[in-house]
Amino acid sequence: MKTKKTGRTKKIITNSIVHIGLAILGFIWVLPIAFVILTSFRAEGGTYKSYIMPRGYTLDNYKNLFDQYGSLVFTKWLTNTMLVAIASCILATFFVLSVSYVLSRLRFRMRKKLLNIALILGMFPSFMSMIAVYYILKGFGFLESGQLKLVALVLVYSCGASLGFYIAKGFFDTLPRTIDEAAYIDGASKWKVFTKITIPLSKPIIVNTLLTSFMAPWVDYIFAKVILGQDRAYYTIAIGLWTMLEKEFAEYYYTTFFAGCVIISIPIVILFLFTQRFYVEGTAGAVKG
Amino acid sequence: MAGKKQKRFSKPMFLGEYGFGTAFVHGNVITKLSAIIFGLGNILHKQIMRGLLYLALEAGYFIYMTSIGIKALQDLTTLGTKTQEEVFNEAKGIYEYVVGDNSMLCLLYGVVTLFVTAVFIAALTSSVKSAYDSQLRKELGKSIPNFVDDIKSLTNSKLQATLLAVPIIGVIAFTVVPLVFNIFIAFTNYDRDHQPPGNLFDWVGFDNFVAMFKTGGVLSNTFWPVFQWTIIWAVFATFTCYILGMLLAIVINREGTRFKGFWRFLFVLSIAVPQFVSLLTMRTIFNTNGPMNSLLRTLGVIDVTQSVPFLTDGSIAKITIICINIWIGVPFTMLSTTGILNNIPKDLYEAAKVDGANALVTFFKITLPYMLFITSPSLITAFVGNINNFNVIYLLTGGGPESIEYYYAGKTDLLVTWLYKLTITNKDYNLGSVIGIIVFVILATFSLLTYRRTASYKDEEGFQ
Numbered sequence: 001m002k003t004k005k006t007g008r009t010k011k012i013i014t015n016s017i018v019h020i021g022l023a024i025l026g027f028i029w030v031l032p033i034a035f036v037i038l039t040s041f042r043a044e045g046g047t048y049k050s051y052i053m054p055r056g057y058t059l060d061n062y063k064n065l066f067d068q069y070g071s072l073v074f075t076k077w078l079t080n081t082m083l084v085a086i087a088s089c090i091l092a093t094f095f096v097l098s099v100s101y102v103l104s105r106l107r108f109r110m111r112k113k114l115l116n117i118a119l120i121l122g123m124f125p126s127f128m129s130m131i132a133v134y135y136i137l138k139g140f141g142f143l144e145s146g147q148l149k150l151v152a153l154v155l156v157y158s159c160g161a162s163l164g165f166y167i168a169k170g171f172f173d174t175l176p177r178t179i180d181e182a183a184y185i186d187g188a189s190k191w192k193v194f195t196k197i198t199i200p201l202s203k204p205i206i207v208n209t210l211l212t213s214f215m216a217p218w219v220d221y222i223f224a225k226v227i228l229g230q231d232r233a234y235y236t237i238a239i240g241l242w243t244m245l246e247k248e249f250a251e252y253y254y255t256t257f258f259a260g261c262v263i264i265s266i267p268i269v270i271l272f273l274f275t276q277r278f279y280v281e282g283t284a285g286a287v288k289g
Numbered sequence: 290m291a292g293k294k295q296k297r298f299s300k301p302m303f304l305g306e307y308g309f310g311t312a313f314v315h316g317n318v319i320t321k322l323s324a325i326i327f328g329l330g331n332i333l334h335k336q337i338m339r340g341l342l343y344l345a346l347e348a349g350y351f352i353y354m355t356s357i358g359i360k361a362l363q364d365l366t367t368l369g370t371k372t373q374e375e376v377f378n379e380a381k382g383i384y385e386y387v388v389g390d391n392s393m394l395c396l397l398y399g400v401v402t403l404f405v406t407a408v409f410i411a412a413l414t415s416s417v418k419s420a421y422d423s424q425l426r427k428e429l430g431k432s433i434p435n436f437v438d439d440i441k442s443l444t445n446s447k448l449q450a451t452l453l454a455v456p457i458i459g460v461i462a463f464t465v466v467p468l469v470f471n472i473f474i475a476f477t478n479y480d481r482d483h484q485p486p487g488n489l490f491d492w493v494g495f496d497n498f499v500a501m502f503k504t505g506g507v508l509s510n511t512f513w514p515v516f517q518w519t520i521i522w523a524v525f526a527t528f529t530c531y532i533l534g535m536l537l538a539i540v541i542n543r544e545g546t547r548f549k550g551f552w553r554f555l556f557v558l559s560i561a562v563p564q565f566v567s568l569l570t571m572r573t574i575f576n577t578n579g580p581m582n583s584l585l586r587t588l589g590v591i592d593v594t595q596s597v598p599f600l601t602d603g604s605i606a607k608i609t610i611i612c613i614n615i616w617i618g619v620p621f622t623m624l625s626t627t628g629i630l631n632n633i634p635k636d637l638y639e640a641a642k643v644d645g646a647n648a649l650v651t652f653f654k655i656t657l658p659y660m661l662f663i664t665s666p667s668l669i670t671a672f673v674g675n676i677n678n679f680n681v682i683y684l685l686t687g688g689g690p691e692s693i694e695y696y697y698a699g700k701t702d703l704l705v706t707w708l709y710k711l712t713i714t715n716k717d718y719n720l721g722s723v724i725g726i727i728v729f730v731i732l733a734t735f736s737l738l739t740y741r742r743t744a745s746y747k748d749e750e751g752f753q
Contacts, residue, residue: 128725129467159459191444
């Protein structure tokens with residue numbers, strides 16, 4: 001009787017320690033995010049402050065963001081990013097699905113070689129070749145106007161995405177081959193099997209690929225910066241916001257920058273929480289047994 | 290080569306299962322001639338469209354070569370000979386620039402021509418194989434596919450060609466060609482003093498590699514410390530996030546913990562915020578006069594006039610970066626390990642409990658080995674990703690604090706951020722490419738060594 005009681009008090013103590021620990025850790029993890037949100041409502045302008053809690057609160061930073069004049073055009077950046085993201089996520093999903101399906105389900109002479117080449121390509125630092133990409137795009141005439149630069153971004157993002165086929169390939173590997181074989185016996189062509197059987201079974205991985213490639217343009221800024229250069233009207237959101245922190249703007253736009261961060265974080269947070277479910281399902285495999 | 294190997298087989302092979310060598314050696318005169326006149330074998334076997342396509346490819350190649358290609362290959366060997374000059378124009382009375390060769394473009398067009406030639410060679414072998422295929426079919430009395438059959442096969446037996454065509458073209462144009470171009474640059478003197486179009490650059494062989502490793506040189510004095518820090522960083526960043534993330538997942542998953550979903554949400558939130566936002570925020574928080582320092586001052590940990598150089602002192606910055614990286618990385622591990630943790634057979638834990646093992650022992654003897662077994666491939670990927678982790682370093686410290694002893698690198702620069710500084714800021718493209726190649730060699734060796742090991746693991750059929 002007595003040992004049971006001490007066992008229970010021990011359990012209560014460990015449980016409370018665990019919960020207090022989690023609360024402290026959770027606080028640390030949320031603090032920087034809270035800082036972003038608080039600063040976005042800060043009434044005092046200027047850059048760094050030595051305190052965390054703002055002295056006054058305002059919505060002007062958000063208003064500032066949307067009635068832009070001059071070269072910092074937030075709404076334009078939003079539409080640019082949206083267009084690039086939609087176009088590149090459709091293209092990238094198409095590429096990733098094709099590549100991973102072929103490498104997972106079809107057997108042909110070059111298969112092993114292609115897999116090895118993809119592995120090797122992945123080991124070079126990705127922006128080592130950025131300068132060459134810049135000149136290739138220039139050679140094709142993609143850098144002559146702002147709109148074409150955005151098209152170039154779409155091309156680069158989606159072509160780069162086709163090398164990231166591993167998750168989708170892993171998914172296709174888990175689909176039972178017997179379904180395919182049954183269809184072949186019934187006289188279906190490989191194209192039919194791909195479009196009528198595999199694709200409908202692959203919803204989780206399709207959604208996952210769509211969303212991950214949709215999010216990439218919102219956060220990439222190195223490549224976008226190199227390609228878009230000084231063309232501020234055609235910036236994507238990431239480099240646009242980054243510009244607000246440049247020396248000539250920082251003093252006035254610092255709090256506006258954080259307001260912009262909050263605005264773009266909201267859809268990404270929602271999308272992410274949404275993908276997370278598919279991500280777990282997607283890697284766990286679709287059909288069991 | 291392939292032909293030699295397969296010579297011992299009797300002549301009629303299975304259709305579609307022979308290499309170029311076999312086809313060329315065993316083919317008849319028409320098949321052999323198909324290597325010179327593309328598509329000849331196909332045209333003579335009434336596959337007019339297929340034959341004409343091959344022929345068109347060949348014609349296109351020769352037109353390209355005579356108009357641009359041969360000049361481009363010559364330029365590739367010299368990298369341009371005519372420097373841009375200033376010439377006095379007497380009619381206008383001003384100095385004018387006379388356009389010279391642009392070494393950079395010479396190199397780029399040269400590389401493109403090499404790839405076009407590779408396509409040409411592929412077309413050549415394919416032409417011979419296709420001719421041999423038709424020849425075999427005729428000899429065996431089988432039907433020879435017409436153009437409609439060819440189109441149909443693209444959705445069936447040759448589906449891979451249809452689906453891979455566009456992605457492969459994209460990857461070649463935006464990844465492979467630029468990469469080859471940059472590998473070539475490592476063997477030139479394309480640095481700040483040799484910038485086209487004003488100046489030419491030239492092949493220098495292995496000079497850049499020698500400079501990078503020569504003891505006592507400023508480059509090798511930079512390279513070795515940066516290399517050392519890259520490895521230390523990658524090891525710490527990978528394992529701290531891995532172990533701590535797993536511990537967090539275990540703590541949240543354990544029986545007694547309540548509000549599991551809420552805790553998970555708290556930690557996952559930080560993944561969902563775009564990384565450049567959270568990193569720039571961290572940079573602000575740990576600034577010399579930032580909130581962290583003023584908090585320490587208010588608490589009386591440091592004097593009012595003092596500040597902890599979180600990101601401005603070499604060694605402290607390194608520690609700060611690793612800590613901030615824990616903030617970023619732990620939720621990722623937590624998320625990805627939660628599912629796997631639930632799959633560990635429960636009887637293993639019960640057996641351990643019966644044997645009187647405490648929590649620590651169970652973790653090191655059961656959980657960790659099981660997790661290492663399942664997640665070792667993703668651990669390798671994480672390590673590789675950390676060696677190439679540009680964002681964290683670049684956004685937090687920009688590689689700083691700067692150091693006079695280093696060649697345009699700071700105390701916290703990784704090889705990749707140094708590469709970025711060398712190419713984008715300083716235009717020493719040759720040195721940047723050398724670093725890129727070194728990073729590749731490190732990663733390739735590492736992956737080869739470890740992947741082999743995990744493969745041998747896999748043969749053991751699961752965790753027992």
